[in-house]
Amino acid sequence: MHKTIEFIGGLAVLAALSSGGALIAGHTGIAVPGPVLGMLVYTGLLLGTTWLDWTLGAARLVASLIGALLVAPLVGVALFGDVAARGGVRLAVLLVVSTALTALATAWLFRAAGGKA
């Protein structure tokens, strides 16, 4: 019972931080999406204090199931199927080349900045 209440409380904290972030973003006009602001606050509190450690169980479960929430927006790609099809081979080449460049730049910058393997 205690675990269930803790879990529901954890979900409430996540929802409150998301909504709070959205409110701040809306009122201040910051371009950063509200839930990202909420995530930054949550990460800061987790790293700097132990106040919200009890929410970690709920957060880990939600994070592990985040894929389930990506399905619905992805279904919307059907509305743009013709646009993607017109991109064709050029789009495929772009995805491969840009992804390779991103990975190599990240690894190179890490080494150049003195990072250790």
Next chain:
Amino acid sequence: MTLLWSALVTIGVPLTFVAVRRATALVGSPPYLSPVLIAALLVGAACCRAPLDIAAFERLAAPLRWALGPAIVALGAVVHASRLQLRAQIGALLIAVVGGTLVGIASAVGIAWAFGLEPMLRDALVTKTVTTPFAILIQTRAGGPVGLAAALAVFTGVVGAVTVPPLLRALRIQGSAATGLAIGVSSHIVGTDAIQRRDPRAAAFAGGATVLAGVTAAVVVPLIWQWLQRHGG
């Protein structure tokens, strides 16, 4: 009736995802069998069979869209789990993640311009280098093509998960930190999930890098998007 359909979508879509994820786990969860992608194809096919067009489906799926906000906040737990690895080399790590993300955005936009891709595709490609939940959030906020951007982010993850590890090996780029960061920034959640089974230490770096790259993009992309709207034609 609308309430019934909305309840069906809100419950049915996550259940479809969980079922697909279990099915792909039976064959070793290869990166090219993305559960998100397969579940989306199944749900799309179901929409075609049901008296429901995609636009109506998107309206009915509003509760799932809302739930993405708290789920993004929950990603703070991923950074928390990787904190020991991240703290040890925070300076080099931030330079690599921010720089890598900027290269990813610039290369996608630059190549799209060079190839003469149409404006809607260029807009969607701006977020291809960040993990799908951030891409959806950023595009929704900017009024961009959300579905197309989500699909490109997933495809990018699949392409990266399949091609980046052999590329790094071929160029003799080794070590869990460099490999994990490169995969996290370029291939986000899909790549992180794929490397988890081979190198858990690299996966800890990749998970943290995925979230940090998303935050970087959330700050930078709206500015680029506004610029594209002014100059995109």
